Amino acid sequence: MRTAATPEELRREIAALPSPLVLVPTMGALHQGHLDLMHRAREIAGPQGTVAASIFVNPIQFDRAGDLAAYPQPLEQDLEKCRAAGVDLVFTPAADRMYFPDRSITIIENLLSRHLCGATRPGHFDGVCTVVMKLFNLFRPDAAVFGEKDYQQLAIICRMVRDLDVPVEIVGYPTVREPDGLAMSSRNARLAPDHRADAPRIRRALEGARSLLPLGERSAVPFLAAARKHLEESPFLKVDYLELVDAETLQPVARIQKPAVLATAAFYGEVRLIDNILLLP
Numbered sequence: 001m002r003t004a005a006t007p008e009e010l011r012r013e014i015a016a017l018p019s020p021l022v023l024v025p026t027m028g029a030l031h032q033g034h035l036d037l038m039h040r041a042r043e044i045a046g047p048q049g050t051v052a053a054s055i056f057v058n059p060i061q062f063d064r065a066g067d068l069a070a071y072p073q074p075l076e077q078d079l080e081k082c083r084a085a086g087v088d089l090v091f092t093p094a095a096d097r098m099y100f101p102d103r104s105i106t107i108i109e110n111l112l113s114r115h116l117c118g119a120t121r122p123g124h125f126d127g128v129c130t131v132v133m134k135l136f137n138l139f140r141p142d143a144a145v146f147g148e149k150d151y152q153q154l155a156i157i158c159r160m161v162r163d164l165d166v167p168v169e170i171v172g173y174p175t176v177r178e179p180d181g182l183a184m185s186s187r188n189a190r191l192a193p194d195h196r197a198d199a200p201r202i203r204r205a206l207e208g209a210r211s212l213l214p215l216g217e218r219s220a221v222p223f224l225a226a227a228r229k230h231l232e233e234s235p236f237l238k239v240d241y242l243e244l245v246d247a248e249t250l251q252p253v254a255r256i257q258k259p260a261v262l263a264t265a266a267f268y269g270e271v272r273l274i275d276n277i278l279l280l281p
């Protein structure tokens with residue numbers, strides 16, 4: 001496995017690697033969800049192609065300094081996991097090699113980021129778009145794999161690629177879960193034991209709401225009410241948001257007439273977890 005720590009090194013390494021190149025961008029602290037994305041990347045790249053990953057805790061997408069400071073960065077273990085997953089090239093830049101101190105250009109998303117995480121994390125998706133665009137320009141991948149756990153991120157990156165004619169295929173990958181249903185996340189390790197034990201309720205709340213679909217329910221209100229009730233029965237959890245949005249535009253819907261996504265973010269203490277579920281009419 002090759003590694004590169006600067007954009008210059010990365011360009012040199014890429015020149016020597018066979019195409020197609022499939023990229024998996026991450027912030028490290030790798031878990032099985034990330035590794036499944038890497039295996040999917042290998043399926044797309046084929047045995048002769050290149051699977052590349054980036055490990056970069058992108059400072060400009062964090063809206064809370066404490067969250068950035070607490071973000072785990074076990075680089076050696078991450079590199080070992082990439083090696084075991086058959087990744088060919090890992091890019092691990094320091095922040096000062098990614099951003100010029102006087103940088104003045106940012107990608108701004110104006111519609112899909114209005115709700116969900118975008119509403120409570122100002123500037124977050126502009127930071128995500130900017131770093132992902134930089135990674136696309138650095139790697140020039142044929143395809144890139146993103147998890148559906150971060151549904152809004154995936155939708156916004158598809159929109160960015162469409163609107164800016166970026167020559168890359170975006171591939172979504174289903175959320176990988178712990179056996180008890182909790183979506184895998186680098187933040188799960190920071191949960192206190194009683195919070196960890198309670199956290200599968202997030203998934204159960206969304207699934208409970210979805211069970212209204214086969215009963216013929218289509219109005220948003222009962223879906224939101226059912227999920228909120230289950231979330232708020234927790235003695236620990238604080239709902240950050242719970243919204244039902246159109247699966248493509250991410251704007252709130254009053255009725256489910258097209259594919260919709262019920263999405264939530266919840267705090268356990270300082271730890272913020274997200275999850276979502278697709279609702280098909």
Ligand code: AMP
Pocket residue numbers: 025026027028033034037145146147148149150173174175176177183184185186
């Ligand atoms: P992160 O390191 O959190 O920025 O995530 C890197 C990539 O892994 C993103 O495309 C995430 O959506 C994806 N990812 C993170 N957790 C999961 C999961 N539990 N299942 C599937 N994909 C995930």
